[in-house]
Amino acid sequence: MLSYLHGFHAGNFADVHKHSALVLILAHLQKKTKPFCVIDTHAGAGWYDLASLQAQKTGEWKGGIAAVQQEQRVPVDLVPYLDLIEDFVPDNRGLGVEFEAGMDGDEVLEPPLYYPGSPFIVQKMLREDDHLSVMELHPREYETLDRRLYHDRRVTLQKRDGYEGLVAMVPPHIRRGLVLMDPSYDVKQDYARAARSIIAAYRRWATATYMLWYPILEDGFDHELHDMFRQIPATGGVLCSEIAASHGGGKGRMLGSGLLVVNPPYQFDAQLAAIGDWLRDVVHLPGPGVHYQDWLVKAQ
Ligand SMILES: C[S@@+](CC[C@H](N)C(=O)[O-])C[C@H]1O[C@@H](n2cnc3c(N)ncnc32)[C@H](O)[C@@H]1O
Incomplete structure (x- = not known):
């Protein structure tokens, strides 16, 4: 079942949490001249028009990036992430290809503001010899992404199941790298599938950094997820970061945003802790904000 469309949620508090952590990790990878690769298992459409009817309908970006x-x-x-978002202009803007109101039947409102999703955030931070592998299963999201990315020779895109694809693709040719797994959690099995996929990939590629995003729900499965990640014998440790409302979610509503990071870069924990403390008080959560960060597995 593929019912989720990220266009309704782009730029919300969870995106800010996840993408600021993503930029931090990429900045660490850029510190060495040796090439790195990124595998983005659940990519979405690439970037989002916050003036579209989808984004305006929920207005979630107002409590996040805005x-x-x-x-x-x-x-x-947080500055490198904010600079990247602020400077982001889709490449083909002005060509009239994707911005015509008729694309999704959406009305384009002024002023347009575009929010990059994970593939374009990574693309902005790739150097000449770095590589990005992207997977997306939703037919329309895949086609959109393909149109937007096809011209970049550093990027490969597959219409493929990200859980299975990740395990099949590792270890990649370029051995320094990051895996981002950001499922849509349409079904509750996604929690266990995500954990199993990362655990299997870790066995083949133990030096990579893995980042999994998950929603925190009142009746969620994050405790089972934590238990599974506690079994990963990562020498760089497993870090957990959560920004959530202490209550006020209601059935099915997202209380907060969680990240599990296997083998985070050196000092990433302190950077993310400072960002999380600040975001807790700035983004709009459905109730009083709590920020939690701790190691599920201690770095050796
Ligand atoms: C939360 S969105 C991704 C957002 C994106 N990572 C970002 O940060 O901008 C999840 C995406 O995963 C796709 N998806 C769902 N199940 C999938 C699967 N098994 N394999 C690959 N993609 C999948 C959905 O169609 C959706 O576009």
Whole structure:
């Protein structure tokens, strides 16, 4: 079942949490000249028009990226992410290809504001010899992404199941790298499938960094997820970061955003902790905000 479309949620508080962590990890990978690769198992459409009817319908970005952009003072480690978002302009903007109101039947409102999803955030941070492998299963999201990315020789895109595809693709030719897994959790089995896929990939490629995003729900499965990640014998440890409302979710509503990071880069924990403390008080959560961060497996 593929009912989820990220266009309704782009730029929300969970995207800010996830994408600021993504930019931090990529900045660490850029510190060495040796090429790196990124595998993005659940890619979405690539970027999103926040003036589209989809985004306007939920308005989730107002409590996420817009709330953050209104702040005068931000944590220093959030600046590269904010600069990337602010500077993001889709390549083919102005060509009239994807911006015509008729694309999704959406009306384009002024002023347009585009929010990059994970494939374009990574693409902006790739160097000449770095590589990005992208998987997306939804036919329309895949086609959109293909149109937007096909011209970049550093990027390969597959219409493929990201859980199975990840395990089949590792270890990649370029051995330094990051796996981002950001499922849509249409079905509750996604929690266990994500954990099993990362555990299997880790056995073949133990030096990579893995980042899994998950929603925190009132009746969620994050405890089982944590238990599974506690079994990963990662020398770099397994870090958990959550920004959530302590209550107020209601049935099926997202209380918060969680990240599990296997083998995070050196000092990433301190950077993410400072960002999380700040985001807790700035983004709009459905109730009083709590920020939790701890190691599920200690780094050796
Ligand atoms: C949360 S969205 C991804 C957002 C994107 N990572 C970002 O940060 O901008 C999840 C995406 O996964 C896709 N998807 C769902 N199941 C999948 C699967 N088994 N394999 C690959 N993609 C899948 C959905 O169609 C959806 O576009």
